[in-house]
Amino acid sequence: MITVTDLRKVYRQGKKEVVALDGVSLSVPKGSIHGIIGHSGAGKSTLVRCLTLLDRPTSGSVNIDGTELSSVRDSEIRAARRRIGMVFQHANLMDSRTAAGNVAHPLELVKTPKDKTREKVAELLKLVGLEGFENAYPSQLSGGQRQRVGIARALASDPDVLLCDEPTSALDPATTDEILDLIQDLTRRLQLTVLIITHEMHVVKRVCGSVSLLAKGRVIEAGELADVAAELDSKLARALLPLPAAEPIKGALQAGPVLEILFSGESAKEPVLTGVARHFDIDLNVLAGSVETLGGQQFGHLRVQLAEDVDYEAVMGYLRDRGISAKVVDAAVEPSDFAPETPDFAAETGDLK
Amino acid sequence: MNEIFSNPVLAKALPEAIVETLQMVGISAFFTVLVGLPLGVFLHATAPGGLRPMPVVNRVVSDIVVNITRSIPFAILMVALIPLARLLVGTSLGPVAASVSLSIGTIPFFARLVEACLRDVHHGKIDAAQVMGSTRMQVISKVMLPESLPALVAAATTTVVTLVGYSAMAGLVGGGGLGKLAYNYGFQRFDVTVMIVTIVLIIVLVQVIQLTGERISRSLDHR
Numbered sequence: 004m005i006t007v008t009d010l011r012k013v014y015r016q017g018k019k020e021v022v023a024l025d026g027v028s029l030s031v032p033k034g035s036i037h038g039i040i041g042h043s044g045a046g047k048s049t050l051v052r053c054l055t056l057l058d059r060p061t062s063g064s065v066n067i068d069g070t071e072l073s074s075v076r077d078s079e080i081r082a083a084r085r086r087i088g089m090v091f092q093h094a095n096l097m098d099s100r101t102a103a104g105n106v107a108h109p110l111e112l113v114k115t116p117k118d119k120t121r122e123k124v125a126e127l128l129k130l131v132g133l134e135g136f137e138n139a140y141p142s143q144l145s146g147g148q149r150q151r152v153g154i155a156r157a158l159a160s161d162p163d164v165l166l167c168d169e170p171t172s173a174l175d176p177a178t179t180d181e182i183l184d185l186i187q188d189l190t191r192r193l194q195l196t197v198l199i200i201t202h203e204m205h206v207v208k209r210v211c212g213s214v215s216l217l218a219k220g221r222v223i224e225a226g227e228l229a230d231v232a233a234e235l236d237s238k239l240a241r242a243l244l245p246l247p248a249a250e251p252i253k254g255a256l257q258a259g260p261v262l263e264i265l266f267s268g269e270s271a272k273e274p275v276l277t278g279v280a281r282h283f284d285i286d287l288n289v290l291a292g293s294v295e296t297l298g299g300q301q302f303g304h305l306r307v308q309l310a311e312d313v314d315y316e317a318v319m320g321y322l323r324d325r326g327i328s329a330k331v332v333d334a335a336v337e338p339s340d341f342a343p344e345t346p347d348f349a350a351e352t353g354d355l356k
Numbered sequence: 357m358n359e360i361f362s363n364p365v366l367a368k369a370l371p372e373a374i375v376e377t378l379q380m381v382g383i384s385a386f387f388t389v390l391v392g393l394p395l396g397v398f399l400h401a402t403a404p405g406g407l408r409p410m411p412v413v414n415r416v417v418s419d420i421v422v423n424i425t426r427s428i429p430f431a432i433l434m435v436a437l438i439p440l441a442r443l444l445v446g447t448s449l450g451p452v453a454a455s456v457s458l459s460i461g462t463i464p465f466f467a468r469l470v471e472a473c474l475r476d477v478h479h480g481k482i483d484a485a486q487v488m489g490s491t492r493m494q495v496i497s498k499v500m501l502p503e504s505l506p507a508l509v510a511a512a513t514t515t516v517v518t519l520v521g522y523s524a525m526a527g528l529v530g531g532g533g534l535g536k537l538a539y540n541y542g543f544q545r546f547d548v549t550v551m552i553v554t555i556v557l558i559i560v561l562v563q564v565i566q567l568t569g570e571r572i573s574r575s576l577d578h579r
Contacts, residue, residue, distance in 0.1 A: 055486075055487045057483065057486060057487065081489040081490070081491065082489065084486070084487055084488070084489045085488070085489040087487070089484070089487045089488075091480055091483075091484060093480060095478070095480035095481050095483065095484040096481075096484075097481060097499060097502065097503055098503060098578050098579045099502040099503050099505060099576075099578055100502070108485075108488065108498065109488040109489065111498065112488060112489055112490055112491075112494055112498075113489070140578040141578075142578055142579050156484075156488070159488075160488060160489065
């Protein structure tokens with residue numbers, strides 16, 4: 004269990020003060036994975052540095068299973084750090100050490116006996132699926148294998164919290180999924196508390212139970228994945244259930260009002276659209292749609308166009324009665340903030356500098 | 357060929373000169389690495405953004421000690437350090453005495469090379485080591501030095517090659533060795549055979565050092 008309360012970090016640049024973290028709070032229970040998503044400049048790196056005590060927060064607290072990290076004395080800082088295992092974007096392995104040597108590194112620091120180290124290293128490499136690679140140097144391993152070594156190394160000091168900083172951002176899609184599945188599997192088996200910092204929505208969708216959206220040093224949206232996805236107007240929902248950019252189909256229907264509909268959970272099981280068509284005796288066109296299972300629940304996000312003369316207020320009322328959010332929108336689909344291939348939305352959330 | 361073996365100077369003085377040169381290079385290389393390596397680590401660690409930034413101390417050591425020593429032409433430094441050599445080893449003559457000024461002349465050079473090698477260690481590796489709970493000394497001994505070892509060996513090789521050149525110069529002011537042989541007999545007495553033989557020997561020595569250093573450096577490099 005990790006609890007971060009009102010974390011602030013202010014840097015001084017000459018006479019100017021730069022607020023990198025502006026009251027960040029989050030709480031992640033044991034055995035679950037929390038995603039922190041945001042752009043470069045949102046404060047992700049600062050958050051990582053504060054959580055690992057590479058930087059001292061200006062104020063606020065970081066608490067792991069009842070131990071307050073932000074107030075430990077300098078002499079205890081190293082012991083405190085060992086409670087957090089860290090996985091880096093580029094693994095950051097030592098090139099001069101073999102896979103086994105890299106995993107043994109944290110154990111050497113506390114003078115673990117040789118035979119015990121060897122045993123533990125073998126066990127950890129097996130855990131991450133790298134049996135037989137003990138003597139391989141990082142340069143002889145693939146990106147995914149290197150990241151596996153990085154994960155094994157992070158687990159060597161038996162941490163309570165696994166902090167992953169963009170763990171898959173340098174990997175191809177298939178390897179990304181392998182690494183994410185490994186992290187998920189380890190979380191369950193070792194009852195870890197996992198924080199994944201990322202700019203990829205895919206990572207959040209695949210493994211996170213809850214998520215925080217960080218912008219300008221603040222958490223602007225947060226919650227269980229299933230809850231945030233159900234909010235039609237939230238940035239996270241739009242990013243989790245993105246609609247492809249699509250022009251309204253010309254000529255198919257007279258240009259009527261366009262509705263955006265979000266159904267989740269129980270309502271996702273009902274045949275809503277045909278229900279609307281039958282009830283009002285109208286036609287409708289699906290312009291764009293996205294259907295996903297998030298946090299174990301079914302979600303659908305649709306954009307439909309009605310015929311011009313339809314009473315859309317009545318349609319929306321019908322939908323709301325069935326627990327489905329709906330709103331009238333402009334026909335053109337705005338791309339989502341976190342469109343998978345274009346993670347560039349700095350204009351909206353702003354840059355720190 | 358016959359000239360080489362029949363040359364009285366070579367037959368008499370060459371073996372001794374070779375030993376003296378190897379002595380000078382060996383002794384000063386040993387002390388250069390012994391002092392220059394920690395000095396380079398110190399320069400890197402105390403620099404701004406280093407493991408333990410100490411701006412004032414760093415400025416003093418870096419600018420005054422290292423830069424000034426490196427600015428003085430070696431020929432002048434060598435003469436200036438004769439009293440120090442006499443104080444330390446009791447004489448200003450011979451390869452051991454020459455090693456004093458040779459070491460002092462090359463320590464700052466090597467320290468700068470070490471500093472540059474350490475600066476090239478990727479910062480992510482140092483972050484990783486700190487996050488896993490390393491002390492500063494552990495970061496140096498378990499990350500920075502092992503990770504830059506191939507580069508450090510290459511730097512040491514460059515330094516030793518430089519020492520061979522300096523040792524020839526040191527020969528002129530009493531150090532002995534191949535440099536003295538080449539200068540006294542080859543240059544001043546116009547003995548071309550002596551000149552050529554000594555120069556070829558120095559070239560061979562430099563080649564052997566360079567090739568050995570490169571081979572060791574490559575065998576240590578796992579990148």
